[in-house]
Amino acid sequence: MTQVTAERLKILRGKIYELMELYPSYQAALLPSFFAAEEIFGFISPEAIGEISNVTGVPAAEIRGVASFYAMYKTKPMGRHIIQLCTNVSCMIEGAYSLVEYLKEKYGLTPGGTTPDGRFSLVIMECIGACGTAPAMILDTDSYENLTKDRLDTLLESYK
Amino acid sequence: MDERIILRNTEDPHNASIAGYMAYGGYKALEQAVGEMTPRDIIDEIKSSGLRGRGGAGFPTGMKWQFASLDPKFPKYLVCNADEGEPGTFKDRPILEHNPHLLIEGMIISAYALQSTRGYIYLRGEYPHAKRILERAIEEALASGYLGNDILSKHFRFNLTVHSGAGAYICGEETALLDSLEGRRGLPRLKPPFPVNSGLWGKPTIVNNVETFANIPYIVSQGAKAYASIGVKDCPGPKLFSVSGRVNKPGVYELPMGISLREIIYTHCGGIKGGGALKGVIPGGISTPIIAPENIDCPMDFVHLPKYGSMLGSGAVMVFDDTVCIVRVYERAMKFFEHESCGKCTPCREGTAWMRAILGRIERGDASERDLETLQDVAENVTGKTFCPLGDGAAGVLLAAMKTYREEFEYHIKNKRCKVQ
Ligand code: SF4
Ligand code: FES
Numbered sequence: 001m002t003q004v005t006a007e008r009l010k011i012l013r014g015k016i017y018e019l020m021e022l023y024p025s026y027q028a029a030l031l032p033s034f035f036a037a038e039e040i041f042g043f044i045s046p047e048a049i050g051e052i053s054n055v056t057g058v059p060a061a062e063i064r065g066v067a068s069f070y071a072m073y074k075t076k077p078m079g080r081h082i083i084q085l086c087t088n089v090s091c092m093i094e095g096a097y098s099l100v101e102y103l104k105e106k107y108g109l110t111p112g113g114t115t116p117d118g119r120f121s122l123v124i125m126e127c128i129g130a131c132g133t134a135p136a137m138i139l140d141t142d143s144y145e146n147l148t149k150d151r152l153d154t155l156l157e158s159y160k
Numbered sequence: 161m162d163e164r165i166i167l168r169n170t171e172d173p174h175n176a177s178i179a180g181y182m183a184y185g186g187y188k189a190l191e192q193a194v195g196e197m198t199p200r201d202i203i204d205e206i207k208s209s210g211l212r213g214r215g216g217a218g219f220p221t222g223m224k225w226q227f228a229s230l231d232p233k234f235p236k237y238l239v240c241n242a243d244e245g246e247p248g249t250f251k252d253r254p255i256l257e258h259n260p261h262l263l264i265e266g267m268i269i270s271a272y273a274l275q276s277t278r279g280y281i282y283l284r285g286e287y288p289h290a291k292r293i294l295e296r297a298i299e300e301a302l303a304s305g306y307l308g309n310d311i312l313s314k315h316f317r318f319n320l321t322v323h324s325g326a327g328a329y330i331c332g333e334e335t336a337l338l339d340s341l342e343g344r345r346g347l348p349r350l351k352p353p354f355p356v357n358s359g360l361w362g363k364p365t366i367v368n369n370v371e372t373f374a375n376i377p378y379i380v381s382q383g384a385k386a387y388a389s390i391g392v393k394d395c396p397g398p399k400l401f402s403v404s405g406r407v408n409k410p411g412v413y414e415l416p417m418g419i420s421l422r423e424i425i426y427t428h429c430g431g432i433k434g435g436g437a438l439k440g441v442i443p444g445g446i447s448t449p450i451i452a453p454e455n456i457d458c459p460m461d462f463v464h465l466p467k468y469g470s471m472l473g474s475g476a477v478m479v480f481d482d483t484v485c486i487v488r489v490y491e492r493a494m495k496f497f498e499h500e501s502c503g504k505c506t507p508c509r510e511g512t513a514w515m516r517a518i519l520g521r522i523e524r525g526d527a528s529e530r531d532l533e534t535l536q537d538v539a540e541n542v543t544g545k546t547f548c549p550l551g552d553g554a555a556g557v558l559l560a561a562m563k564t565y566r567e568e569f570e571y572h573i574k575n576k577r578c579k580v581q
Contacts, residue, residue, distance in 0.1 A: 022321045024361055027343035031326060058343070069345040071499075072285045072327035084286075088247040089446060090404040092492050093484050126329060126496050127247035127446075128286040131404035131478070132411045141288040 004047045008040050012048060015040075016055045026056040030066055034073050043074040071126075079114040079121035081159045084138040087124055090131035095148075099135060100124070102149050107156075120156070165390075165398050166374045167414045170258035176293055178300035181261040187306055189377035193269045194312050202273035202380065203229060209384035210396040215241055215332075215369030216444070216473045218395075218462035228356040228364045229274055237365040238271050238279040238318075240373055241337060245284055245329040246445035247496060248476035251400035252370035254412050256283070256290035259374070260297035264320065266373035268306060269380055271318040274366055278319055282337050285326040294322050329500035333548055334367040336502065347502050348548040371400055392418030395461035405479035406433045418464070421456040424477055436481040440564070444473025446493050447553035449560035450486075469560060485578045486565040490558055491519040497554035508551025511542035515558060522569060525576030532569060536562060 002008070015036040019029040030052065037048035044067055053060040067073045074082075083103070087096040103109040103122060114121040130136035133145035144155060174180030181187070193202055207222030228236060240263065244252045255263055267279055283291055298320055301307040309317045323341055330336045331346040338360050340346035359365020375397060379387045388396040395417040401424055404410045408430030415424065421441055425431065432438055438453045443460060449470040451458065458468040465472050480489065494516040503509045518535045521527040539562075542555035562569055571579045 023343075025342060028341060030343035031340065032324065034326070035324060066343065066345055070285075070326035070328050087492070088496060089489055089492050090248055090478060092488070093405060093480070125286070125327070126499060127245065127249070129244060129250040129253055129284070131248050131250055131476070132402060134404060138286065138288070143289060 002040065002042050004041060004045055009047060009051050012037055012040050012051050013055060016052060020056065027058050029056055030058065030063060031070075034067055038074055043077050079118050081119060081140055082121050082123060083109075083156075084123045084125045084128065086126070086128045086130070086134070086136050088127040088131075090127070091135040094134040096135040099147060099149065099152060102152065106153070120159070164414045165378045166262070166371065166400060167254055167259065167412070168262075170254055173258075176258055176260055176297070178261055178297065178304055181259075186261050187265055187304075189381040190265050190268055190272075190306060191312065193380050194272055194314050194316060197380070199229065199273045199275060202269065205379060205384050206273070206376070209379045209387040210394070211372070211375055211379065211387070212395060212397075212462060213369060214371035214375075214399070214475075215334075216246070216471075218472065221368065221372055224356060224368075225270070225274060225366060227354070228366050231357050231364040233357075233364050235278055235363055236274055236276040237360040237363055238267060238274060238276040239337070239341065239360065239365060239367045240267055240279070240281040240370055241332065241334060241367050242281050242283040242287075242290075242370045243325050243332040243337060244370075244474065245286075245332045245500075246447060246474050246476060247493070248404055248442060248445045248478040249402055249474040250404075251402040251412050251475055253287065253290065254400075255370050255374050256287060257293055260290075260294050261301065262374050262377060263294075263370055264297055264301050265306070266376035267320065268301075268311070268318055269376050270366070270368070270373060272311075272316055276366070277317050279321070280341060280360075281320065281322045282331070282341055283322055283324055285324050291322055291324060298322070328502075329496075330502045330548075330550060333550070336548075337367065338365065345502075347504050350547075391416045392459065392461055392463075394463050399460070399475055401460070401475045401477050403429050403477040403479065405477075406436065406481040406484065407431065407479045408433055417461045418459040420459055421451065421477065424460065425456065425479060429479075432479070432481050434481070434483075436483060439480045439482050439484060440486065441480070442476070442478040442557075443470050445476035446478070446496065447549070447557055448473040449557050450564060452564050483580055485523075485580050486561055486568050487519065487523050487572050487578070490561050491516065491523045494519050494554065494558065497550065501550060501554075502548075505547040505551065507542045507545040508547070508554070511538055511546075511551060512554050514538050515542075515554070519558075522572050523578075525572060527573050529573060532562075532573060 016033050019032045033052050037044045109122045111124045130145050135147045136145040169175040169184050203225050211221045212218040328346050331340045335349035336346040355365045391397050399417045401413045440450045462472050498512040498516045501508045501512050539555040539559050546552045
């Protein structure tokens with residue numbers, strides 16, 4: 001998690017103004033602003049919500065309501081790296097649940113949880129569009145497919 | 161079909177750049193459209209091609225365009241639905257990642273035909289890689305004068321923005337997508353009015369799937385007749401099928417509409433993994449009813465599949481062999497529907513949770529005969545009573561599975577364990 005500073009809030013503000021130009025209504029800039037806030041602070045912090053509200057004029061309560069509707073937004077602080085693992089049908093029949101088990105055994109990582117050292121968070125995903133190369137996950141913003149326990153192991157080691 | 165149209169040249173990594181795309185004749189169709197055709201000509205050509213929307217509903221594209229073009233309100237918005245969130249579906253991904261300019265060219269031609277000046281690609285948040293590729297492709301198209309305020313020096317103006325979704329399946333439904341694009345929770349809207357007349361910010365809006373747009377350049381450059389000669393009557397053209405599950409060669413295949421499931425599985429995908437027996441096939445993504453092995457000769461198109469009690473949907477073929485437990489598949493599927501129910505209407509919000517709970521008991525071996533009856537009853541009561549297709553689909557696919565694989569559900573209850581393990 002990155003600290004909230006006046007400087008970083010200013011960066012967010014500039015970004016929101018840029019985004020607002022792409023749409024005929026200020027509210028439409030909300031979803032992309034959330035991604036920008038995550039990039040800057042690691043999650044959509046209360047301060048970021050305040051800033052988005054100030055700039056767009058959308059009430060903070062509504063902003064929270066919108067953010068919480070979508071599964072992918074980080075509305076609380078998360079680990080340094082986020083594992084988004086699919087367990088939907090195609091991934092399930094190719095062994096996704098045994099990978100969930102493995103993450104628990106090896107890293108003490110449970111769905112929705114974060115490792116004690118703050119290195120990884122695990123989010124269980126519905127289909128991520130990699131069903132032909134199942135099981136699959138997104139790690140931060142990279143996609144990995146045809147996962148096995150061994151491959152998962154090697155991969156995670158490269159994310160410090 | 162030997163010549164691929166949508167996945168053409170996608171094995172060449174340069175095809176994703178504008179130079180690579182143009183080396184294969186890219187943007188010729190746009191030049192032809194803007195240089196030689198009126199918007200009306202293009203709409204007529206699309207209409208006579210018989211193209212049907214590739215997002216799932218299969219509505220005739222030309223007709224949709226005509227409705228929007230007749231509406232005098234301005235501006236008109238053009239939206240690409242790139243939110244393929246239906247489990248099993250990954251057909252649009254190769255276009256987005258390996259043929260982005262085909263999509264962009266298709267959208268620019270559509271914008272010209274519809275006199276739209278503003279377009280958005282609503283891309284699912286799960287495709288961050290595709291976002292980078294699309295954004296670069298848009299930059300390139302701008303720099304080459306194919307996008308922007310004076311396209312090809314013809315005073316035609318169109319700007320395009322990629323807008324990321326954030327993991328809500330319901331936003332694949334076009335009206336929920338529009339709400340989401342406007343910066344709100346993605347809840348389906350009451351229809352009518354339809355988006356063609358009142359969509360984004362109340363203005364006429366055309367929403368088409370990625371694959372639909374990818375067909376446009378070919379129809380413009382080769383003509384409606386050439387296009388209609390591919391596929392079957394009433395459902396012409398090529399179709400992308402994303403195949404997953406227990407086949408030897410899963411992946412995305414471009415094949416003519418109307419091809420049989422048997423050919424897809426045994427000719428193109430190399431048959432069943434490990435040589436096992438085929439148990440069932442979901443033909444169009446998790447919300448289309450499962451097909452039993454004896455019916456796999458059914459032609460894959462919008463017209464024939466309903467006769468076999470299913471639907472083409474997105475063309476996401478999911479193959480199950482005899483190592484797969486059907487109860488487990490539908491328990492997981494119901495968990496998905498419960499999770500993705502937007503909560504707007506009671507039968508779906510409560511029904512999916514209830515069905516998932518009962519399926520969980522059956523799967524664990526904790527259920528009684530009575531539970532099976534209740535499950536059937538709940539599913540029947542959800543059917544036809546939901547605001548949008550999500551709830552209806554959830555109940556429908558479960559009912560179909562319970563009918564065809566009844567004894568498997570009963571086995572779970574009686575023996576308190578799975579038949580296949
Ligand atoms: S059927 Fe489900 S997803 Fe559709 S509007 Fe109702 S609650 Fe929302
Ligand atoms: S089911 Fe896992 S990626 Fe589609």
